[in-house]
Amino acid sequence: MTDPNLRVLIPADKIRSRIRELGEQISRDYPTGNLHMICILKGATYFMADLSRAMRRDVFVDFMGISSYGKAKRSSGEVKVTKDLDISLEGASVLIVEDIVDSGVTLNYLMNLLEQRRPESIRIAALLDKPERRVSPVHVHYVGFQIPDQFVVGYGLDYAEKYRNLDDICVLDGAAE
Numbered sequence: 051m052t053d054p055n056l057r058v059l060i061p062a063d064k065i066r067s068r069i070r071e072l073g074e075q076i077s078r079d080y081p082t083g084n085l086h087m088i089c090i091l092k093g094a095t096y097f098m099a100d101l102s103r104a105m106r107r108d109v110f111v112d113f114m115g116i117s118s119y120g121k122a123k124r125s126s127g128e129v130k131v132t133k134d135l136d137i138s139l140e141g142a143s144v145l146i147v148e149d150i151v152d153s154g155v156t157l158n159y160l161m162n163l164l165e166q167r168r169p170e171s172i173r174i175a176a177l178l179d180k181p182e183r184r185v186s187p188v189h190v191h192y193v194g195f196q197i198p199d200q201f202v203v204g205y206g207l208d209y210a211e212k213y214r215n216l217d218d219i220c221v222l223d224g225a226a227e
């Protein structure tokens with residue numbers, strides 16, 4: 051795809067090898083017990099598909115839909131669940147699988163929500179992290195890549211629902227966030 055507004059930031063082969071490393075690391079950290087991987091729709095679906103296959107152990111996979119309200123309201127922490135989980139988390143080790151941590155508002159809200167369901171533990175795996183943008187504290191245990199404060203698309207990430215199916219992660223120039 052040739053689009054003058056796109057510049058490759060992380061090529062597909064680097065994404066692939068980093069996810070393989072993450073899968074091995076996470077598998078070592080959870081040698082036993084039930085591990086529930088929870089994919090945050092829709093951006094994390096590509097990461098989930100590859101990370102779950104990089105795991106060297108059995109996992110449960112489940113999906114959760116979250117929508118953040120408009121820009122002004124996002125920092126107030128107003129987040130809505132649009133699709134809830136199918137499987138109970140009681141007593142399970144939970145791994146939230148997210149595409150990108152930006153302000154941290156979404157994950158901060160989600161951690162609080164899922165903690166109420168009495169899992170054994172909760173950790174976060176995020177493919178991308180933009181630490182400069184953080185407004186809500188959130189501890190991300192597994193990070194694929196730290197990136198600068200730029201708007202990125204591809205490998206699941208979108209701009210107005212476009213560009214998710216790019217193989218590479220690209221900076222989108224001129225995106226009005």
Ligand code: IMP
Binds near residue numbers: 156157202
């Ligand atoms: P947060 O609550 O600000 O951390 O929002 C995280 C969500 O914002 C992510 O799950 C993405 O859906 C979206 N997001 C943040 N930065 C980007 C980006 O650079 N490209 C595409 N989506 C982004």
Ligand code: MG
Binds near residue numbers: 090093150
């Ligand atoms: Mg998202």
